[in-house]
Structures are given as structure tokens and as C-alpha cells.
Amino acid sequence: MHDQNPALSARLPDRRDAEAAGNRLLGRVVACTGARATIAASSEAGSTTHAELWAVGRLVSIAVGRNRVVALAYAMQAATQEWSATDANAFRVEVELLGEVRVGADGSDLFSTGISRYPHLGAAVHRIRAGDLQRIYDPGTPDSCSIGRLTQDAAIDATIHIPSMLAKHFAIVGSTGVGKSTAATLLLRKAIEADPKLRVLILDPHNEFAAAFPDLAVVIDTDTLDLPFWLMRLEEFSEAVFRGRPPVAEELDVLRDLIPEAKRAFRGGDPGRRPADRGTITADTPVPYRMSDLIALIDERMGRLDGRDEKPALRALKVRLMSVVNDPRYQFMFSSNTIHDTILETITRIFRIPGGDRPICTFQLAGIPSEVVNSVASVLCRMAFEIGLWSEGAVHMLVVCEEAHRYVPADATLGFLPTRQAIARIAKEGRKYGVSLGIITQRPGELDQTILSQCSTVFAMRLANERDQEIIRSALPNSGASTVSFLSAIGNGEAIAFGEAISVPMRLTFERIEPHRLPTAHGLAARTAETTPETVDLRRIVSRMRSIAELDISDFQKSVLGSLPDEEPDLFAPPAPSSPMDAALEPYRPDMLPGTRLSAHPPETRLIRREWSPASGSSITSGSGSNERSPRDPFRPPREGWREE
Template sequence: MRSANLNSDPSRLGSVEDVNGSSISVKLADSTPAGLLFVHGEAYRVGQVGGFVRIPSGYVDLYGVISQVGAGAAPGPPELATQFGNRWLKVELVGQGRRGTKFERGIAQYPSIGDSVHVVTESDLKTVYAPEDDDGYVAVGRVASAESIRAYLDINKLVTRHSAVVGSTGSGKSNAVANLLGAVSDRSRFQSARVVLFDLHGEYANAFGEQARVFRVGADPTLGERELYIPFWALTAEEFISMAMGSVTGTALVLLQEKLLSSKRASKPGGAPHGLPDLAVTVDTPLPFSVYQLWHDLYSLHCATHTVSKNQNQTQTTRAYLEDGVPPVKAVGDSEQLLRPRFRPITTEAGAEKIYGGLYGDLPRPHLDSLESKLRDPRMQFLFRPGPWSPDTDGTTAADLDALLESWVGADTPISVFDLSGIPTAVVDDLIGAVLRILYDAIFWGRMKPEGGRQRPLLVVLEEAHIYLSPQSKSRAATASRRIAKEGRKYGVGLMLVSQRPSEVDSTILSQCGTVISLRLTNDSDRSQVTSCASDNLKGLFSMLPVLRTGEALIVGEAVNMPIRAIIDRPPEGRRPESDDPLVVVPKGEDGERVRSGGWTESVQSENYKPLTEAWRKQDPTAG
């Protein structure tokens, strides 16, 4: 009688024949068709990798994901698989739900041998994927196997438990990121969202409209862009010295630290004394000082010439000798204009007055020259002349770091796009690391304040993460990212990695991502890296990654109730990143005419490379 009832259920696929931890082997019933199964007038594909099954077990329904189909899914050693036939499914258990209640991840009991296994119908999927609380979930697309059902992500776990968006070039990765960030920063729902996106190629400047503020070196105010300023004095001493002068050690490093400490103690951020006791100020305290005055002082100490008293039994007396015949203004130099002071040359002739070189000969001249060249480089002015945060010679600034942080992550717009396409490649790693460290330190130390991470979490998005987060990388970007990946959850700083080559991303960082959104991946090493981040019982799902459609993603991890194969919503026209493939052949419209100019199909009427050259020189693709 029981068998007759089971066979009369149109959703039944077969029965449980083997249980091995969270993996079970299912034998398809003889009556189960090999193609489509019809349940209440709806058609469902039988035995699709990534499909779901339901196993009633008492008052609980167990849910699982099909990871393998055919003879290889049969229990026992592979060499005996042919004896069992090929009508087998291997299923990974992922969660359970009591009749009429919400689905939950994890299982409290295992199925028994002979338990019936059923295809998951659309009504079952609605139970599984329906969010517990609409306020805590965002819809990012549609379930691929049932497109009437929306795919939801838990925003709490997506942001604070870290995430990764990976996919080969052309898989729809940039559009997926734009859609995700647009959803989590919807002002109608999340009025004080905070997202910082590091955009290495300038793809996202127009992707978010009024939802985003765009920071760029050489910003165009008519386009709504803001000038990118990163005050050098907000860096730690080690960061500043490394970026400005290279590796400095020994006596020279001690000299630099002494100069930095004395300058910071006398500084006036925002035009007012900092209010800290001298003993509380360290070389790493973010207080302003004039880097131009620092260069002038160091140059003078290194290059000034001196005389020594003739009475060698007395204490030596020294004084700087400015060059004869040079006007005083030019002789003493000008720190702001980077005019070097002029000194009398060292004497070597016998009988002449002895003039010696600088007392601080241990400070290598190449370090001074490096600092001077960086200060003269117009591409580095965002760092050394940071607008309202530029210190004068005594360390006084017009604005303090509170204004900087408000401009970066203030509530007036939810997304901040740091367009780094105009930054010199040599300093991009250090720059990203410095900004990450500034943001993290501010959020960390202010975590209990209303603007801190505990009250208002911050999401940091790292585009093209493989460029600066390789396993061998010791850059500041990699160091700061590892710190956020390991510690950020507790303090309200979430990380989202975006990469087309996950195999080139440090596994230490990638393994901390609680949610993985993987679009099509065709490279074996990339798939292996992503698969290694998934729990063991879900690794079979990643075999479908090479055949995902453009814009289709496999979402696994903490932000979803159970793994989702979803079609990510495409952002509306005008809100898409500039990542579409250029068209070699422009398609024709209904009238038979090309829908736009360009491509290889039409002749060039008047060729003019002058505007291209101007844009190249200005490092601005929008330059007229």
C-alpha cells in the first residue's frame, strides 16, 4: 500500500539507497522519466546538476542539491558502478524545513534508507527562498530554474561576513557588481548606507547616477566629479617615508622620525591646536606637517657647509655658509617653491679656510632627490598638496580629518567611487593600502561612536583584486586587505573582492569571504581556487561554472539560505559600467541602417588623431 501511494505522487523521483554523512545516493524509480517530470501541470527537468530535491522525513522536509548524475553517483567503488546502472543521483544535504515553517540551513537528522525523494516544486522553492524579513534581504535577480522566484541575499551577512564576485571576462561580472551595489545602497530602504568602491579602470563613474560621488585626480566639476585628495600626513610614518623616499634605515631613519615628531607636535589641524600632550604624539599620529618644509630642512642639514674652530681642544662650533654673491632670498631657498638653498662649496686647497660638508652625511642624497622629484611630480599633487588639507610651513591646515572622512563616507550619497585610472601605476598599491588603512583605523578607533563601524557598517569593494592581492604580494593594499578580512567583521568593515582571475588572489583573503558569487569561469585553476573556498559537500556544484550563461551566477555561502543558480538583474540603460565589448560589426536596426557609427563596417571620412593625442597627454579620456 505504501509503495502504491509513493508511486502515485507525481513529484517522486526515487528513494534513498546510501547515506554517507551529508552526501546521499538516490536510485531513480523505474517510473521516473529521463526527461521532463510533470507536477500539477508544471514541467521540471529530472536529474539536473544544481537542481534541488526534497526528502520528507517525519515532520521535517530535508532539502539537498544534486551534485552528480549517472553511474558515478552510485554508492561503492567506481569500478563497480556499472553493476548498479546509471539511474543514480548524488545529493548534498543543505537544510531542512518543518511543514508550514521557514527553511533553515543545516540538518538535525539524516534520512533513512528507503525514504522517498521528490523534485522540488515551485511552491517548495518559494518556501526555501522567501526571505524571513524583507528589511534584511535584497533581491539581486531570479532563480534560474524558476524565473518567477526572486533571488534574495541576506544583506547583513553579505556586508559584514565578506564576499567575492568572480567571473571570466565577458561573463557579466561588472554588471553584477553594479546591480549588487545598487541594491544594497537603495536610499528608499537603506538611508545611511556606506560603500567605498576602488575602481582601477574608471568603469563605474556613471553606473550609479546620483547614488554615488566620484573622486578622481583631475576631476571635472561639470560632470559632478570631486577632486581626489589623500593627505600625506594621515599616513603612518613608515607609509609616508616608503612612498615619498623609499627604504630608509639606520641613522637617517632616526633623523626623519625626530623631524616628523617635532613637526607633528607643533601642528594645528583645522587651524586649531590638536590638544594632545607631547608624550601622546607619536610619529604615526595623523597630525599635519609641511612636507615641503621637511624637504627644505633635510636638504639644508645634508648640504650646508660649515667651518670648525681652530682651537681643537674646544667644543666645535659650526654655522651654515650661504653662497657668496647670491641674493639672500635665493640663498636661503623657498620650501613652497622647491627652491634649494645655496651653500659655499667645500674647500680642498691647502692654506684655504676649511669648509666642510653637512653634519648629517648619513642621510643619503638619493632619498632627498626622490622626495624632491615626487613633490615636483604633478601626478602626485593629490597626495602632497591635498587641497584644504594642505599644511602651511607651521603645520596649520584649513580642514581636519573629520571633513575628509565626511567627504569620503558621509551620508549625502551611499556610494563613493575612487576612480584610480589617473594614478601612477607605481603607487596604486600603496595608495589603495593607505586609503584602506585610514578608513579602517578611523572605523576601528571610532567603532563605538555613531559614525563608527559598529553603528554604521562600511562595505569596501576592491575591483580587479588580483592585480594587487596576489599570494606573494607584500604591498600595503594586500596587508590592509588581509587585516580587514581577518578582523573587519567585528568592527563593522566588510570586504567585497571582485576579480576575473581568482587563482591570482591570495587564498588567505579569499577564504575569509563568507559568500561567493561566481559567474562563468572557464579556467581550471580559477575554478579550483573558488571551489576550495566552498564547503566540502557543495564542491560538486562548481562543475557547472564553465557553462553558465552571461549574467548567470552560482551563489553559495552565508548570504543565501541554500545555493542559488541565479540570473542577475541587468542594470537599466545608462546605469551600466563601461565594460561592454566594443563592436567590430555594428548591428543594423529595423530600417536596415547601422544603429550607431563605428566598427569596421563603414569607411572613415576624416581621420583626426589630434583629440586622441590631447586626451592621452591629459590622461583624461573625456578631454575635449
């Protein structure tokens, strides 16, 4: 909503004296309802100066006694459907009533969203004063901060109330490439400045926020991640074990029965006994246990005489567990450190408690196996809520979900149920315990509307999809519903903000961020021709694709090897050492190609032909002989009806 003519705007003073140039009357009210009004205006003959003061998205002021009603222009149309370049032109402007600037007894002005007196027919419409714009968009609270400039008047700050934004969650929506991540970076920096005790956890599926907070964030990736498997609940753990596929009911029941036994064994109890306090430890209790104890319990159950029917399920479950543990991609779950009680260290590192000078944790999910990303997100969101719950609100935490429609899709049959429940619990109950939620998505139409409805502050950037625009329109208050019509045309870095943290819906341009603090995946945007390597290390790329790493499972290996039966293969044993000759590749042998002569004296084989004998009712051998293969085709099969012995 920048002025179309900056020079014109510069010479229009704020006062509207009769003698002042440019402060002429804009129009008159010719129709009015409870929420909208129609204004009749005209331009001078042969000039568009007056018409340029009108533009879709502009705010205007309607004089009603001593007060001034604020209205937003959202549509306009020439009265005759034509425009004359030499004569005067009449046109109609549709406006939406937003609120009222009231003049107090002491002469002070105060803006309110309510309207005490509606415009009458013939009421004068003027260009809005700069002072009124400041009163409208300034929340008037000490915790307010500027995040950009009003698009209508770049000289006025666009301010929001940070505590209100965090108290009831917020959302940033917009199409790809409009600047959602940059806007999130700006808002998070403003939030940290307003509340230094705030702890922020960013679920980063594109690994791009590490570059945005080099001085405020701790980066956790696949190389530094240590999230013990015993922190997962049964549903989350089964998601990793079954590689994202639906779990087998029989195997899931076995895990539900044996995991508590393995946890008691870790604490020093006898896993075979069932004490009276058996109910105090369940498969969901975050208590450490060893995978070796779990596999030993599975072996013990397979050895029982009364459990023959469940042996196939036990054997399949054992193979699944050993396969997951031996997978290098799951090193962050099954490293040697996971057999110790490291829950305090894990919470301190991930949730930044106390945090020191780095209150943000960017949790990079791009390198984590796709079949376990949902489980990891579920664990983190669930633990964030529980920390706020059991600390009685002493820890103010913000969980930011990038690409939130992946975790809480609108279709209830999609996504991972524990992740949906964990995020929904923060959205519905988190503000009671100091846990806030930040949602970032490019498809609000594919996001669970229950989650979006809990976000009281929304920053809507450019959206081209009609379905997405309809979702935002339903979330807007009635006084700003017309602003949705601008969503498909606003530029990059612009947004329409509305909700608890903003007095009235406003269109703003976000502040610019230094280039070295922009969110970029692996810092690609900051690279230049000088910094980009000329050669590519394909071996390193292939190694990362195969996730070849030094997997430290020595403690687990020692304890499991003794429990494995002799008849089953040792899946954890390293490959046998090869000789120096075996290490080299086998030399190229042309004689292995089809159509190449083999040795001078190929071995002879006996050919036996079996035929059916009606007399005996069985097959009989009808002959034998030599089957010397043709030198021209050494791989020719035997004659039909014959087989080799």
C-alpha cells in the first residue's frame, strides 16, 4: 500500500486546513451498513491527482461529529464504467469500517475497535492523519516492539505486542519463497530481546535456521544428536522398529509386556519376577533399559514349551530389533551412551535449561531417517509440554514447527498420531504452563484447523491457493475480512498481520535482516564463486548416502552376543578380515563373457532322460551320455527333456 506518487505524499501535510494544498475533501458517504460503507468521489477534469489518493488497501477517515471513523478501502469502480482523460470522472469506493478515533474531554485522541456513532449520509471523507495511523497500530503497551513498517506509510512503525503473541501461540503462513523463514527469524529475535528467559526449540526439517542464529542457537544434527531410545513411548519406539509401517499386533504386545521387565532389570531387579509395584513401570515410563536385556527376554520366551504359537512373532521381532540397532542411521538412538541414565543431560542440551547465552536449539531433522522423524518430533513436543507442566510454569518455552502440515495434517488418517496429540496438547493447554507454539506452513488448508484456530496471532503472507485464502478469511475478525483479497498480490517480505498482538489487521513490510543472518540450508546462499569448491568429493557423498559411520555399540554387542543361540547368525559380528589379495578387486576375465571358449577340456556331465512308463506307472531312465557344450555357445542349456547330474 505504498503511495503511488511519493512526491505527492511528501507535499500533503498532516493538517487539513482549507488553505493547505492537497488536503481537499476525498468524498462523501452515500451508503452505510453495520460493517461497510459506500463513498462517492470524483476527480478533477483532466487530472488524476485526486483519484491517486484512493487505492485499495488504504485507510481513510470519516468525520462523525468530533470523532473520526476509520475505514479500509477494498474495492472501487467508475460510475460510468469509463474514464475520461479530459472531463471530470465520478467513481464509487467500497470501504470496511474498522474502528473509531474518539476525542476525550481533555482533547486527547484514543482509538478503539468499537464504533459509537456510525457515519451519516453525506459525511465527509478525508485522508487519514499520520497521528491516527500511529494510534491505530500502536498497541500502547511497554512490551511492544517494531517488526517493520506500515506499507501505507513507511514512516510509521508496525508494532506488535510480543507477550500477547507468545501467550496464545502464533502462525506464519505463505507460499514457497515469500519469506516465511526470514519472518520467523525476525520474530524469534524480537521475542528473545523481549524475554531473555525464553527457551526456543525449532523443529527444522530443511536445516536452514542454523545460519540464522549463529550467536544465539545450539545446533543439533545427526552427528551431535543423542536421543536415547528409552525416552520414547511404546508407540514412538514401534514407529522406529517397524520403519514407519503399521506395527504387527502380536509383536507390539510382546514389546508392551517385556519392556517393563527390561527396565526393572536395568534398575537391579529380577526381570523374571513380578513384584507388587509392577504397575509403577510401564512401557511408556522414561526409564533406561538395555536392548540386550530385551532380546534376552525374547529368547527366554521363545524357549518356553507353552509358547510355540507365538514363536514366529518373537523371532520376527528379534530380527527387527537387531536390524534397527545395527543400522548406522539410528546411531543417535542406540549409541553406547544410551545404556546410562542421561535424561538430565539430554534435557539440558535440547531444551537449553538453564541455557546460558544460547537460548535457541535448532533441531535439524533433514539427516534423520524419514521413518523415524515423526517419532523424534513427538518425543520433543511431548517433553517440552511436560517440562512446562512439571516446572509449574517456571520455564517459558516456545516450540516452533516448520512445515507444520507434515505433523498435524487436516486429514486425521494421515500423519503420526502421537505427534499430532503432542502438538495439539501444546496448542490447547500449553499457555497455562508457559509453553507456546509457533506454526509455520505454506499450506494452511492442509493443516489441522483445530491447531490453526488456537493461534491467536497470524502473519499471512502471499497465498495464491483459494482454499488457503478461505482458511485465513475464516480466521480473520469481521472488521478485517476484506484484507484477505490482498493476499494473492502482496510482495515478498510483506504480510497481513492480525490477532491478539495487533490492534487491527495491518499490512506491513518486515524489517530487513543482515545477509549473514538469513536462514539458508547449509549456508548455500552465502556462498560465492570463490568459496564454492571446484571439485566434488563423491566418496564423501556416497558415504553420507549409505550412512557409513563408526557405530559405537560395543557394550550392547558384548551383552547380546552371549545371549544369541548358536544356530542363528551373528548379525552384529564385523566382517571377517580379508587377506591382501582378497582386498583387491578380482581381475577382469574375458573368458566369463558369453560366446567365449572355456577351457580346452570342459568337464563332461551325464545326461539322464526320464520318461513316463505306462506299464510301471513311474518314470524310468531312458539313457545317459556326454553333453559336450558347443565352443561357440558354452552357456547353451541341455537338450529338451534332459537334465544334468
